[in-house]
Amino acid sequence: MDKDEILKALANPARMDILNWLKNPEEHFPTQEHPFEMGVCASQFERCGLSQSTVSAHLGTLHRAGLVTSKRVGQWIFYKRNEETIGAFLQQLTQDL
Amino acid sequence: MDKDEILKALANPARMDILNWLKNPEEHFPTQEHPFEMGVCASQFERCGLSQSTVSAHLGTLHRAGLVTSKRVGQWIFYKRNEETIGAFLQQLTQDL
DNA sequence: TCCATATATCGGGAAAATCCGATATATGGA
DNA sequence: TCCATATATCGGATTTTCCCGATATATGGA
Numbered sequence: 452m453d454k455d456e457i458l459k460a461l462a463n464p465a466r467m468d469i470l471n472w473l474k475n476p477e478e479h480f481p482t483q484e485h486p487f488e489m490g491v492c493a494s495q496f497e498r499c500g501l502s503q504s505t506v507s508a509h510l511g512t513l514h515r516a517g518l519v520t521s522k523r524v525g526q527w528i529f530y531k532r533n534e535e536t537i538g539a540f541l542q543q544l545t546q547d548l
Numbered sequence: 549m550d551k552d553e554i555l556k557a558l559a560n561p562a563r564m565d566i567l568n569w570l571k572n573p574e575e576h577f578p579t580q581e582h583p584f585e586m587g588v589c590a591s592q593f594e595r596c597g598l599s600q601s602t603v604s605a606h607l608g609t610l611h612r613a614g615l616v617t618s619k620r621v622g623q624w625i626f627y628k629r630n631e632e633t634i635g636a637f638l639q640q641l642t643q644d645l
Numbered sequence: 646t647c648c649a650t651a652t653a654t655c656g657g658g659a660a661a662a663t664c665c666g667a668t669a670t671a672t673g674g675a
Numbered sequence: 676t677c678c679a680t681a682t683a684t685c686g687g688a689t690t691t692t693c694c695c696g697a698t699a700t701a702t703g704g705a
Contacts, residue, residue, distance in 0.1 A: 455559075455561060455564070458555065458558050458559040458564075459559045461555050461559070461645075462552075462555040462556045462558070462559035464552060467552070467555075470645065471644065537645060541638075541641065541642050541645060544638065544641070545638050545642070547568065548558075548567065548634060548638060
C-alpha cells in the first residue's frame with residue numbers, strides 16, 4: 452500500500468470519477484449488458500468523454516495504485532473497487548495526516 | 549474546501565513532509581528561537597533541502613488549499629496546521645471515496 | 646533614511662502528467 | 676485460419692509541476 456502513489460492516483464478528477472462511478476455501477480452504467488457482479492467493463496468508462504487509450508491508462512494507474520481490481524473474462528476486462536486497499540488507505544491517511 | 553485542490557496539494561512528498569513536521573514542531577525544528585505557539589517560521593522548512601523560493605511555493609500551495617494557516621509577526625510568517633480543514637477533508641474523503 | 650533579514654514573485658529549464666490517434670496484442674467466433 | 680471486438684502500448688504534442696537563482700517587497704532596527 453503506497454500512500455504516495457495512491458494520493459497521486461486520486462489527484463485527478465477523471466480517476467476520482469471512475470472510482471465514484473464504481474460505487475453504483477447499475478446507476479452509472481445502464482448500458483452494460485454483463486452482470487455487475489463481474490464488475491464494470493473497461494470500455495464503459497469511455498462515457499467520461501476521454502479516448503479509449505486515455506481511459507485505459509487511467510484504469511492502469513488506478514490498478515497499479517491498488518485502488519481497483521481487474522479480472523479478464525473472455526475478451527473483456529472487468530473492474531471493481533478494491534475496498535480493502537481503499538479502506539486501509541483512508542485509515543492510514545486519517546492517522547498520518 | 550476544495551477536495552480536488554487538497555488532493556493535489558497532498559500528492560507531493562515535500563508538502564506531505566511539511567504537514568507531518570507541523571504535528572510536532574518541537575521535535576522537528578529544534579533550532580527555532582520563537583515559541584512554537586506562534587507556529588513554525590517559514591525559513592525553518594528549508595531543512596528539507598529545497599531552496600527558499602521552492603519552500604515558499606510549497607507553503608503557498610498548502611495555504612491556498614487551506615491545509616495550513618499563516619500569521620505574520622514582524623518580519624516573519626508563522627505556519628500552523630489547519631486542523632479544521634484537515635479534519636473536514638478527511639471526513640469528506642472517507643464519505644466520498 | 647539606509648541596511649539587514651524574511652518572504653514572495655518572476656523567468657526559465659527540466660521532468661512528469663495528460664491526452665490523442667495509430668498500432669499491437671489478446672480473445673472469441675465464423 | 677480469418678475477422679471482429681476489447682484492451683494495451685507506442686510516439687508525440689501540450690500542459691502542468693517542480694525546482695532554481697535572481698529580483699522584488701515587506702518589516703524592523705540602527
